[in-house]
Amino acid sequence: MSRTPPTIERTVAAGTEASAIAAEVKRLLESGDRDTAAELFGDLVSVWQRRAVRLAYHYLANAADADDAVQDAFVKLYGNMTSYRADLPFDAWFTRILVNACLDRAKARTRARRWLVAAGEDGHGGALDHAVAEGPSPERQLLAAAKWQQLSAAVRALPTRQRDVFLLTHLDEQAPHDIAMSLGMSPATVRVHLFRALRKLRTALGGPL
Amino acid sequence: MRTLFDRHVDDTTLQILVLDPGAGAGAAATHLHGCARCQARAAEARRRLDATRAAAAAAADAAFPAADLDRQRRAILSRILRGHRPARVLAFPGHEASGAQPRADRRWLAAAAAAGLVLGALAGQLPHLDTSRPPGAGPDAPAVVSARADTRPLEDTLLSEVDAALDPATRPELRALDALTPVHYEIR
Numbered sequence: 001m002s003r004t005p006p007t008i009e010r011t012v013a014a015g016t017e018a019s020a021i022a023a024e025v026k027r028l029l030e031s032g033d034r035d036t037a038a039e040l041f042g043d044l045v046s047v048w049q050r051r052a053v054r055l056a057y058h059y060l061a062n063a064a065d066a067d068d069a070v071q072d073a074f075v076k077l078y079g080n081m082t083s084y085r086a087d088l089p090f091d092a093w094f095t096r097i098l099v100n101a102c103l104d105r106a107k108a109r110t111r112a113r114r115w116l117v118a119a120g121e122d123g124h125g126g127a128l129d130h131a132v133a134e135g136p137s138p139e140r141q142l143l144a145a146a147k148w149q150q151l152s153a154a155v156r157a158l159p160t161r162q163r164d165v166f167l168l169t170h171l172d173e174q175a176p177h178d179i180a181m182s183l184g185m186s187p188a189t190v191r192v193h194l195f196r197a198l199r200k201l202r203t204a205l206g207g208p209l
Numbered sequence: 210m211r212t213l214f215d216r217h218v219d220d221t222t223l224q225i226l227v228l229d230p231g232a233g234a235g236a237a238a239t240h241l242h243g244c245a246r247c248q249a250r251a252a253e254a255r256r257r258l259d260a261t262r263a264a265a266a267a268a269a270d271a272a273f274p275a276a277d278l279d280r281q282r283r284a285i286l287s288r289i290l291r292g293h294r295p296a297r298v299l300a301f302p303g304h305e306a307s308g309a310q311p312r313a314d315r316r317w318l319a320a321a322a323a324a325g326l327v328l329g330a331l332a333g334q335l336p337h338l339d340t341s342r343p344p345g346a347g348p349d350a351p352a353v354v355s356a357r358a359d360t361r362p363l364e365d366t367l368l369s370e371v372d373a374a375l376d377p378a379t380r381p382e383l384r385a386l387d388a389l390t391p392v393h394y395e396i397r
Binding site for chain 2: 042066170
């Protein structure tokens with residue numbers, strides 16, 4: 001069984017490009033050329049931004065929170081660029097920063113909900129509602145979207161580690177080896193979390209994903 | 210007799226093998242290689258997973274159109290650039306620095322502020338200039354006069370007490386806050 005869809009190739013290429021840019025940004029910062037470094041960092045944002053937004057959006061299930069988490073992650077990344085190690089994959093490093101930013105945002109949201117009356121939640125409809133409302137879609141897309149809506153709710157109910165692993169594996173198409181580096185666990189542990197996540201999702205959905 | 214390799218792969222394992230091809234080293238993967246039925250199931254599982262992945266990506270992309278990504282990118286770069294420069298002390302929210310004003314303007318502004326202060330102080334004192342009787346009162350209103358005369362020391366006392374209460378030297382709880390708050394001669 002070998003699967004190498006074009007998306008994975010693009011992801012790998014983007015990862016290599018991001019690593020090269022990150023190394024250059026680090027060099028510029030160390031040489032004191034902060035303005036050029038910031039400008040080049042904009043390119044790094046462009047390379048990773050869409051992926052980051054998708055991950056954060058599905059992690060937090062809220063556009064405003066995802067926006068904040070992605071911004072925080074990039075700002076934190078820039079603040080730590082001088083500690084970037086070019087011998088390690090940039091993607092794993094940034095994924096960890098992003099997941100932590102999402103966790104922080106989720107915690108902040110939980111704290112805020114203790115103080116605020118839940119007045120119609122966050123004002124955002126489900127991601128699916130938004131997507132479907134954008135325009136007419138073929139029946140198949142709608143069915144897949146409906147399936148994703150169900151799946152998304154079930155994913156949110158997973159324990160944190162299982163959710164992290166499932167989202168990174170399924171949505172971001174990362175290999176267990178990369179996820180292991182991002183989340184600081186062994187590839188075997190990643191596979192265990194993935195197995196448990198799939199089993200729980202299957203139970204929650206009453207059938208295969 | 211059916212062996213381990215003869216059993217069809219269960220759905221969860223099948224999805225693992227689809228999501229993580231690198232995991233395909235066990236009995237399930239061996240079976241999958243030789244079983245047309247399980248390969249068809251794997252293809253169907255892959256199609257379903259790809260469809261939900263595409264739907265998830267479409268949902269996220271609809272929530273973040275290109276214009277939002279541009280705005281987000283600008284916000285990130287703006288936050289980064291702000292981090293380069295020294296923080297401005299007590300910048301008023303909602304106002305952007307519009308560069309230095311002409312010196313003459315600032316002189317007029319200062320003069321107008323001073324004039325306003327003087328006028329305000331004078332206007333505040335006017336009601337107290339004639340303390341002999343309240344406006345519109347008849348000749349027999351001394352009790353009111355004496356009550357007003359008694360109020361001023363009370364106000365002074367109250368203000369003094371407030372000052373004393375807020376003095377960091379006498380309130381240890383406020384010392385840390387006082388230490389953190391910039392004072393005018395520290396501001397460049």
